[in-house]
Amino acid sequence: MSFEIDPRLSTRAVRGGSSPDPATGALLTPIYQSTTFLQEAVGRHKGFTYSRAANPSVDQLERALGEIEGSLPAVCFSTGMAAITTLFLTLLESGDHVIVSDVVYGGTVRLLQRVLNKYGIAASFVDTSDPQAAEAAIMPKTKLVFIETPANPTLKLTDVSAIALIAHKAGALLAVDNTFLTSILQPVLDQGTDISVLSTTKYIEGHNSTVGGSLALRDSTLTEKLRFVRKTLGCIQSPLESWLTVRGLKTLPLRLKAHCENAHQVAKWLEAHPVVSRVLYPGLPSFPQHELALRQHKAHGGLVSFEVKGGVDAGIDVMNRVKFCYLAENLGAAETLITHPASMTHGDVPVEQRAAAGITDGLIRLSVGLEDPQDVIADLQQAFAALPVAEQEKEAKCASR
């Protein structure tokens, strides 16, 4: 599977938001590790006063991300959840309603069901892969539709343009959690989205070394409101994390290309393996929404979910037997990580809600990294070989000969 990333994006990723330091010639923008900034006179300063409001290192990251997103400079946060919390608190007030995809990041579910519910903000979790279901869920007080596509961890897709029409017709805004593909592979703002949401922790920084989040928009009034709430809550990104994220961003197009190619290889191998009962990867023709994937994505990302025969026990067995793939939460980094959504990332999501969303207890999520994909395949191969179900398959084959 091969695809080309718009070469202009490569330049923007490397050069966006930065220029050599005029004072010293340092090629990279220094880390502005400073709480406060000298004011020339009362009310006269260079745009920075206190690092909870703004900081030059954060500013650089925001300009760089804005170039990738095709937006105004983004608004960056200490975590992805801080970005999502700020978005909800800025757009919603008591009595308001938000429609959310039924398969979303576990933290988003927790925020709505266990924190914001206390403040009179109502959320409906809807299968947004069905635009009619999304439309039917609209209420007079619906202010926001918040979707995640591909969704964590089943990779179910939502048609962004179709939902944008529905949200806008109802006078609501559309936000897309674009963490799994980023605007490089899925330019959501061009597809009708008002707010592009990212956990920069994942592909953007890409090296398992920071946590962070961002919101990118083309509306300057709403951007300023978000900055105001961020300053009030105190959840801006830090200078050092911003600097590291800028460094990660430089190789984002290159890394994504490799992640996509490696994941596709692993997905094809999984699909052909007799102990695997189900593989979910939008780039496979067998994926239920493959056509939408081709329409909406430039390529299909680095995440592959699958299930092995033998249910939960076999799934847990695989995760305990892998040696090369790291059993850890997170995704989108150089190292291949394997997770068990039902007990790890989605452990707090109520069982019935998990079942309805297709997050079965045997589901395994693989974030395919940048290593040789053959190493990942060999690791899964040895883990599968030890499963009781693999023994049965072998016996069945012998008996049929």
Ligand SMILES: *Cc1c(COP(=O)(O)O)cnc(C)c1O
């Ligand atoms: C990780 C993640 C988040 C939350 O981001 P943090 O940086 O961990 O707070 C939100 N949405 C998705 C899809 C994620 O994968």
